[in-house]
């Protein structure tokens with residue numbers, strides 16, 4: 001007979017009084033919680049098209065990211081190249097304190113609206129001691145979620161934080177792959193393929209740059225000389241080799257850098273990129289320059305500068321306003337890297353290109369003067 005308490009508690013409570021009912025109840029609860037765990041582990045399984053903003057570290061790890069999702073059978077949508085409309089949208093959405101590059105990132109986020117099921121917005125904190133990322137990269141998922149709270153932006157993220165959370169890139173991607181419904185083995189395979197693709201692309205870029213340097217050296221050696229047929233090897237003047245030192249999303253986005261690469265090339269300079277040197281060598285080299293510099297990407301740039309220093313005529317530093325890591329690093333570079341003229345430029349959306357052209361022209365004039373044996377060689 002049901003007690004008053006049983007009636008008040010309902011039929012389940014009555015069942016729970018028998019051992020069989022208790023174990024059925026426990027089994028039901030366990031099954032429900034397992035299903036919930038599995039559901040949460042595969043919370044991205046329904047995503048078919050994933051968007052990636054063409055900004056910030058897309059220029060450093062974009063091949064890894066894109067290949068990973070493609071390996072999981074997803075369609076990847078990359079936002080278009082930057083332009084004024086994209087930047088204006090990002091600037092309207094941003095707070096004033098954001099740097100130019102992160103404002104632009106938000107513009108790219110907005111431009112992907114409606115073209116994908118979710119956005120990939122990783123949170124990169126560090127890849128070990130003294131290999132940290134700018135706080136902007138760390139905070140991106142929060143920045144995007146809080147900037148577009150009403151747009152229903154679905155964010156897929158991962159966290160790389162080796163020092164505090166012991167989460168390395170590989171395990172973060174494998175866990176992410178499982179959230180997309182892949183088995184642990186398939187997620188691992190997808191990461192391996194993606195990592196290899198990024199490494200391959202980095203190697204190709206580094207080798208191409210090494211060949212470019214060899215060609216420049218060769219034409220320097222023969223500057224003014226003629227071959228057996230009387231044809232000049234490289235014209236009268238040796239080419240000027242300029243090392244462009246900037247975060248990859250500045251160096252390779254002509255909207256951000258104000259078209260500086262075209263400008264330098266139009267003045268007869270050969271542009272080398274600090275972010276295209278061998279990353280491992282550059283990182284290793286950076287510790288010779290500073291034991292304490294905290295940012296990984298700045299380390300790669302500084303290390304590359306010391307590796308390539310001997311091969312270039314001048315160094316152009318380009319920084320997006322206002323960049324904390326660059327302001328500290330570039331100041332140290334200007335004081336410590338000796339023997340090559342350095343031009344330091346800060347770009348922001350308001351600066352336009354007229355001032356940039358004037359400064360680059362003057363810099364090239366100085367380098368040409370030096371090349372002809374002017375006072376800088378004295």
Ligand code: SF4
Pocket residue numbers: 099100101102134135136137247320322323324325326
């Ligand atoms: S490193 Fe500088 S430019 Fe890049 S996101 Fe951070 S503050 Fe902005």
